[in-house]
Amino acid sequence: MDNLALLTIGVTLLCCVLGVLGQHAYSSGRAQREALVDRLSSTGQIEPGPQRRFRGFDRRLRRTKLGRRIEQKLAATGLDLTPGEFLFYVLCSVAALWLIAASVLASFFGPLAAIVGLWSANTFLTWHRTKRTEAFIGQLPEISRVLANATQAGLSLRTSIAMAADELEAPAGDELRVVADQLAVGRTLDDALDELARRLPSRELVVLVSTLILSNRAGGQVVSSLRNLTVTLEERKETRREVRTQLSQVNTTAYAVPAIGIGAMLLVNSILPGALDRMTGSVAGQIAVIVSLGLYALGFVAIRRISKIDI
Template identity: 65%
Template sequence: MDNLTLLTLGTTLLGCALVIAGLHSYARGRAQRAELMQRLSSAGSIETYGRRRRFDQVDRRLRTTGLGRRLERKLAATGLELTPGEYFVYGLVAVTAVWSVAAAVFAPFFGPVAAVIALWAANGFLDWQRAKRTERFLNQLPELARIVANATQAGLALRTAISIAAEELEAPAGEELSRVADRLAVGDSVEEAMEELATRLPSRELLVLVSTLVLSNRAGGHIVDSLRNLTRTLEARKETRREVRTQLSQISATAYAVPAIGIGALLLLDAVMPGALERMTGAYLGQSAVLVALGLYTLGFVFIRRLSKIDV
């Protein structure tokens, strides 16, 4: 009986010691994790340009969702100095402000309609920024191909040529190639790094350049002649795109003039007959007519934009 008591007491003391050691290890791990998160948060809260990031809590929670990850990729392609959390908060404030202004200026019915339009405009703004940055990148492609061709002809490896091009070129090509060089520095292959670049800034010209570099790197071929021919082709395509964009500028202006005319007509109607919009949207028939009109204006805008979109 004494032996059993001693065994039970010893087992109890050992269990308590293990529990205390486990709790101590758990507490130390949590403290180290909190310190690491604080350090990373402090390091990540300062941008390259010295601007301190805002809404860190919102940003961290948003990045764990699918929406946050998609938003992060889109923001990375636009080159904007915004985190997903900042964009989300700013967009929410803008949508709320547009809702309030539309409900006060027109009628309460137009509040949620304007909010939906504001959400669409916010996404369209990111697409426009990405398209503009992609266009600037495409204008730098001839110089990029020329630098890589010269560096390769001098006997440098493709990885080194990409790093030299990242240092020589201005933004956005310099920034994008710096990301590619960073990926290569941590052990990623040229194919993976360049394909990520093509996914971030989709264009046929960039896809051709990426395919040329990847195939030449994989097969070990000489890429100087191919890059020089590609440089001349890219120069010609750049001039062609500029001419096409100039010819279609009037059509693009018409696409934005169509919805502006509709909004102006609503403002004129409310100015001539004060309270007309509120009375009109007070009935289901009036609300249906407004929604149909907005749908037709949207359809006209999209249709005209499609007509003016010519891929060269």
């Protein structure tokens, strides 16, 4: 028994010593990292980034499949958010929607509001990605013109891309800066441009990337190809603007149809307080609400499909 007690005390002391040494190593490493960041920031070699929230949660989330997927979507949107911050804000918003819908309408609408909140979060990322892609497409003629002028001046394609990244505004400048940084660390031009095309999918960008890759491989006339591509992209830009103007009324109708339905439901509940609660108190009422909401969603999707024209 005495030997067991001494062994227990010895193991406990050893664990305490190792814990203290580990905490000391962690603290010293963190202090060295902060000192290195401060020294590089003071010399201008790196720019100090914003203070991030939920770092531990963000690190654990990035190791999961969901975290990597969110990170890829955020990279395409250009939002200054980490996956941990985005997911935390989404969960808080979903919980708030659940409570508001359950208290204002009826308890049955709480889970439905949560589902709508999750769908809205994904739609929000998709909308930002589409918006950024559209802005990038609008800058493609200018990108082609800058690359053509730089190439005609005798610069290599890698140097031309880096120069275009410095001259152009966001989002083209930011995306080309990513490509230039990838080229600087040894990635091939084909891989860097292909990743750009996957990050911001569009036919115009695919044409530009294909032109640059083929010209780089075959050693063709990059300047003449980019000049012709600039004219084509300008014409497509005007065509896309005209089509978007013609379809603006149809797109407005797609959002107005479900808004009218939800507004009518809220109006009924305000005229007859508790009407939605009584209606969803039975299985038949719940089925009717789900079917009606599904039909509104189907109408929204159908109108959006009809108004979608690929150019």
